[in-house]
Amino acid sequence: MSFEQALSGLNAASRSLDVIGNNIANAGTTGMKSSRAEFAEIYASSAGALGGTNLGLGVEVGAVAQQFSQGTLSITGNDLDVAINGKGFFQVKSTDGSTAYTRAGNFKLDKTGAIVTNSGATVMGYPTDANGVRQSFDAQPLKLPTGAPIPAKQTTxxxxxxxxxxxxxxxxxxxxxxxxxxxxxxxxxxxxxxxxxxxxxxxxxxxxxxxxxxxxxxxxxxxxxxxxxxxxxxxxxxxxxxxxxxxxxxxxxxxxxxxxxxxxxxxxxxxxxxxxxxxxxxxDGYTSGALTGIKIEDSGILTATYSNGQTQSAGQVALVNFRNAQGLSPTGSGYWVETAASGQPVHGAPGEGTFGQLRSGALEESNVDLTAELVNMMTTQRAYQANAQTIKTQDQVMSTLVNLR
Incomplete structure (x- = not known):
C-alpha cells in the first residue's frame, strides 16, 4: 500500500500555498507581478498499461508561472515616479554590473546625478540632444548635471x-x-x-x-x-x-x-x-543656471529645468520587451534577468510600436488580486486537508490488515 500519491499532493499543495503567500505578501510592492503554481500529474509509465489500469503516482508542480498583466496606476505626484502603461520593462544596470529589467518606476536621484532604483541600480536610457531628439538606441546610464551649472550661451x-x-x-x-x-x-x-x-x-x-x-x-x-x-x-x-x-x-x-x-x-x-x-x-542666449527640477515626459524624454529659465533634455528612458516574458527569471528586488527561454531583449522607446507609454508622477501597483488569492488559499487548504485525510485513511486500512487474526 502506497502513501506516495497523498504525499505528493501534500507537497504540491504546500508549494502552492507558498506561491499564494508570496503574492499576498507583495500585494503592496510596486511593479510586482503575481505568480501561480501549475500542477502536472505523475505516471510511472503509460506504455504497456491495459484497459487504463496504469495508476498515477500523484502530482507535482510543473511550473510557477508569472502573470504579466497590467497593474493599476497610482498617482503619486513625484516627478521621478514613472509607470509603464502597456508593454515593456525598464532596463537597469545593477551594482555588480549585470543587466536586469523591472516594472518598478520609483526612481531616485543619487549624489552624482544618476537616476537610480531603490537598490542602487542605474536606470538606462538613450542619448538625446538638448532638444530631445534621440541620437541612438545605444543604452547608457541616465545622468543629470547636478554638480555644476550649465554654461552661459552667447546670443547669436x-x-x-x-x-x-x-x-x-x-x-x-x-x-x-x-x-x-x-x-x-x-x-x-x-x-x-x-x-x-x-x-x-x-x-x-x-x-x-x-x-x-x-x-x-x-x-x-x-x-x-x-x-x-x-x-x-x-x-x-x-x-x-x-x-x-x-x-x-x-x-x-x-x-x-x-x-x-x-x-x-x-x-x-x-x-x-x-x-x-x-x-x-x-x-537664443542665456546666462548660466543651476538645476532646479526634472520631469519625465510620457515619451520617456527626461527634461531638466534650470534657474535661468532654460529646459534641456538629458536623455530618454529606455524600454525593452521579450518575445516570451514568461521565460524571464525573477531575482528579487523587483528585477528579472534574461534567460534562454525569454529570448534576447528587443529595444524600443515609450509609445513607439508595441511599447507602452510612460505616466510621470505615477507608479504601477502590484497586479495581485487579494480576493482571488484568499479564495485560492482556502481552496488549496482544503486540498491539503484532503490529501492528509487520504494518508489517514491509508493508515487505517493498513492498521486493519495488520490486526487481522
Missing part, C-alpha cells in the same frame, strides 16, 4: 514680431516732430559670460509703408546709431526684397571692445491700422 540671433500703426503720421511732417522713442521696444541679449546686454529698437515712419529702425546697445542713444529701412507691401506684410535687415553688433558690458554679431529676424513684422504692439520678442 534675435527675432521680433511687431505691429506698426499704418495710420501713424510721417515723423517729419508731424507737429511737433515725432520723437525716435515714440515707437520702440527692448530685449535682453547675453554675451559669452552670460552678462545681460540690453538691446533697444525704435521705429520712425519716414513715408507711407516705409519705416526707419534705430537701435541702441547697453543704453546708448538710438539717434547716434546707423539706421536701416524696412518697407511694407500693400497688404501690410514686410517687403523682404527691399528690406534687408543687417546684423547687429553687440558689446559686452564688461569690456565694450569685446563685440559679437547677431542676426535680426523681422520677417513677422506687419503694418496695419492698429496701435503699435509687440506680439513676441525672442533670442
Amino acid at each position: 540671433k534675435m527675432a521680433a514680431d511687431i505691429t506698426l500703426n499704418a495710420a501713424a503720421p510721417i515723423a517729419a511732417t508731424a507737429t511737433p516732430p515725432t520723437p525716435i522713442q515714440t515707437y520702440g521696444t527692448s530685449l535682453t541679449a547675453f554675451d559669452a559670460q552670460g552678462l545681460e546686454v540690453p538691446v533697444g529698437m525704435y521705429f520712425t515712419k519716414m513715408a507711407n509703408n516705409s519705416w526707419q529702425v534705430h537701435t541702441s546697445v547697453n543704453g546708448s542713444d538710438p539717434s547716434t546709431s546707423t539706421p536701416f529701412t524696412v518697407n511694407f507691401n500693400a497688404d501690410g506684410s514686410l517687403n523682404t526684397a527691399t528690406s534687408p535687415v543687417p546684423s547687429l553688433t553687440l558689446a559686452s558690458p564688461n569690456d565694450p571692445a569685446q563685440t559679437f554679431p547677431i542676426t535680426l529676424d523681422l520677417s513677422k513684422m506687419t503694418q496695419v491700422n492698429s496701435a503699435f504692439a509687440v506680439a513676441d520678442l525672442s533670442q
Whole structure:
C-alpha cells in the first residue's frame, strides 16, 4: 500500500500555498507581478498499461508561472515616479554590473546625478540632444548635471514680431516732430559670460509703408546709431526684397571692445491700422543656471529645468520587451534577468510600436488580486486537508490488515 500519491499532493499543495503567500505578501510592492503554481500529474509509465489500469503516482508542480498583466496606476505626484502603461520593462544596470529589467518606476536621484532604483541600480536610457531628439538606441546610464551649472550661451540671433500703426503720421511732417522713442521696444541679449546686454529698437515712419529702425546697445542713444529701412507691401506684410535687415553688433558690458554679431529676424513684422504692439520678442542666449527640477515626459524624454529659465533634455528612458516574458527569471528586488527561454531583449522607446507609454508622477501597483488569492488559499487548504485525510485513511486500512487474526 502506497502513501506516495497523498504525499505528493501534500507537497504540491504546500508549494502552492507558498506561491499564494508570496503574492499576498507583495500585494503592496510596486511593479510586482503575481505568480501561480501549475500542477502536472505523475505516471510511472503509460506504455504497456491495459484497459487504463496504469495508476498515477500523484502530482507535482510543473511550473510557477508569472502573470504579466497590467497593474493599476497610482498617482503619486513625484516627478521621478514613472509607470509603464502597456508593454515593456525598464532596463537597469545593477551594482555588480549585470543587466536586469523591472516594472518598478520609483526612481531616485543619487549624489552624482544618476537616476537610480531603490537598490542602487542605474536606470538606462538613450542619448538625446538638448532638444530631445534621440541620437541612438545605444543604452547608457541616465545622468543629470547636478554638480555644476550649465554654461552661459552667447546670443547669436534675435527675432521680433511687431505691429506698426499704418495710420501713424510721417515723423517729419508731424507737429511737433515725432520723437525716435515714440515707437520702440527692448530685449535682453547675453554675451559669452552670460552678462545681460540690453538691446533697444525704435521705429520712425519716414513715408507711407516705409519705416526707419534705430537701435541702441547697453543704453546708448538710438539717434547716434546707423539706421536701416524696412518697407511694407500693400497688404501690410514686410517687403523682404527691399528690406534687408543687417546684423547687429553687440558689446559686452564688461569690456565694450569685446563685440559679437547677431542676426535680426523681422520677417513677422506687419503694418496695419492698429496701435503699435509687440506680439513676441525672442533670442537664443542665456546666462548660466543651476538645476532646479526634472520631469519625465510620457515619451520617456527626461527634461531638466534650470534657474535661468532654460529646459534641456538629458536623455530618454529606455524600454525593452521579450518575445516570451514568461521565460524571464525573477531575482528579487523587483528585477528579472534574461534567460534562454525569454529570448534576447528587443529595444524600443515609450509609445513607439508595441511599447507602452510612460505616466510621470505615477507608479504601477502590484497586479495581485487579494480576493482571488484568499479564495485560492482556502481552496488549496482544503486540498491539503484532503490529501492528509487520504494518508489517514491509508493508515487505517493498513492498521486493519495488520490486526487481522
